[in-house]
Amino acid sequence: MSTLTITGLRKSFGETTVLSGVALEVAQGSLTAVLGPSGCGKTTLLRTVAGFERPDAGVVRLGDVEVVGPRTWLPPERRKVGVVPQEGTLFPHLDVAQNVGFGLPRRSPGRRERIMQVLDVVGLADLAGRRPHELSGGQQQRVALARALAPEPEVVLLDEPFSALDAGLRVALREDVRAALQQVGATAVLVTHDQEEALSIADEVAVMRAGVVVQHGRPQDVYLRPADLGVARFVGEAVVLEARRSDTNRVTTMLGPLHVLGPTPTGETGRVVLRPEQIHLVPPGEGTAAVVERTVFHGHDSTVHLRVHPAGTRPGSPASAPIICRVQGSVPEHTEVAVRVEGPVVWFA
Numbered sequence: 001m002s003t004l005t006i007t008g009l010r011k012s013f014g015e016t017t018v019l020s021g022v023a024l025e026v027a028q029g030s031l032t033a034v035l036g037p038s039g040c041g042k043t044t045l046l047r048t049v050a051g052f053e054r055p056d057a058g059v060v061r062l063g064d065v066e067v068v069g070p071r072t073w074l075p076p077e078r079r080k081v082g083v084v085p086q087e088g089t090l091f092p093h094l095d096v097a098q099n100v101g102f103g104l105p106r107r108s109p110g111r112r113e114r115i116m117q118v119l120d121v122v123g124l125a126d127l128a129g130r131r132p133h134e135l136s137g138g139q140q141q142r143v144a145l146a147r148a149l150a151p152e153p154e155v156v157l158l159d160e161p162f163s164a165l166d167a168g169l170r171v172a173l174r175e176d177v178r179a180a181l182q183q184v185g186a187t188a189v190l191v192t193h194d195q196e197e198a199l200s201i202a203d204e205v206a207v208m209r210a211g212v213v214v215q216h217g218r219p220q221d222v223y224l225r226p227a228d229l230g231v232a233r234f235v236g237e238a239v240v241l242e243a244r245r246s247d248t249n250r251v252t253t254m255l256g257p258l259h260v261l262g263p264t265p266t267g268e269t270g271r272v273v274l275r276p277e278q279i280h281l282v283p284p285g286e287g288t289a290a291v292v293e294r295t296v297f298h299g300h301d302s303t304v305h306l307r308v309h310p311a312g313t314r315p316g317s318p319a320s321a322p323i324i325c326r327v328q329g330s331v332p333e334h335t336e337v338a339v340r341v342e343g344p345v346v347w348f349a
């Protein structure tokens with residue numbers, strides 16, 4: 001498998017610009033999740049790398065091979081790219097082994113062994129003789145992955161491969177898919193609009209917005225050091241507070257003085273972003289006073305919506321602000337509590 005390098009990729013459909021200069025590098029053997037809202041150009045990006053769309057400009061390289069460039073255009077079948085689409089792309093009249101072998105030369109020696117090898121990687125060697133309609137949705141997607149891996153592609157592209165599955169199955173399958181990709185050392189790009197999926201299985205996350213990659217990095221960095229407020233709000237839940245710089249790396253907010261992770265604040269006023277799990281409920285008097293407005297139960301935890309009343313303001317006054325935090329169990333509405341922030345925050349001027 002090779003490193004995938006994309007630079008300056010542009011694509012418009014008529015008047016609509018969909019990709020406006022995408023740059024992305026996916027290291028050999030790693031999985032990058034391309035995360036972005038509906039319509040930001042994720043699928044178009046994948047289709048361009050696969051060769052199903054022809055870009056207006058830009059370069060795509062697989063290792064040393066330029067597959068798209070100013071004077072290069074390799075058709076899909078010459079690119080060594082494996083594609084796992086959303087769903088329902090298996091041939092219904094072929095069994096599992098025949099589906100997996102579809103992209104392999106008919107009479108190549110070792111064909112059967114290769115089919116069984118990749119079925120083994122996805123844990124389906126026992127089902128080689130079944131037809132697609134005899135498989136669950138998750139098994140069908142694993143066959144689709146085996147089919148993509150069979151011809152030993154340089155890169156594997158997965159376009160929302162779990163979106164048609166129910167929540168529980170999706171979590172289990174994405175772990176299996178990650179393990180299978182790792183086992184064969186695949187260079188892979190997974191497109192998703194599900195931020196939890198992106199953060200949990202990818203080595204790196206590339207956040208796309210309006211046709212460009214706005215941030216690319218390890219999941220922890222994208223979550224804890226978002227490049228801008230838009231990324232902060234899209235990747236996980238964000239609490240945004242007005243802030244005033246008080247020292248080199250300190251700011252004053254309605255939740256008290258906070259430490260800034262970086263970049264160092266410039267200017268006198270700005271906003272800081274923190275995550276709900278940084279906000280802790282403490283007994284009244286031990287933090288900033290707040291009132292519980294609503295608790296939303298999720299099973300594993302609850303989101304508590306609070307309204308904070310900074311010192312000197314009255315309930316309902318414009319200076320009070322809504323924030324959220326997470327707790328185990330539940331807190332009744334109208335409970336008077338106090339909140340304290342742990343850990344650093346990120347500043348935006």
Ligand SMILES: Nc1ncnc2c1ncn2[C@@H]1O[C@H](COP(=O)(O)OP(=O)(O)OP(=O)(O)O)[C@@H](O)[C@H]1O
Pocket residue numbers: 013016018036037038039040041042043044045193
């Ligand atoms: N063949 C096409 N002709 C015209 N417009 C297109 C074509 N393909 C995509 N678009 C437009 O390009 C934009 C981006 O589409 P794309 O499918 O790449 O987004 P996406 O981020 O994958 O969205 P989703 O998550 O909803 O699949 C959309 O506005 C879409 O309508």
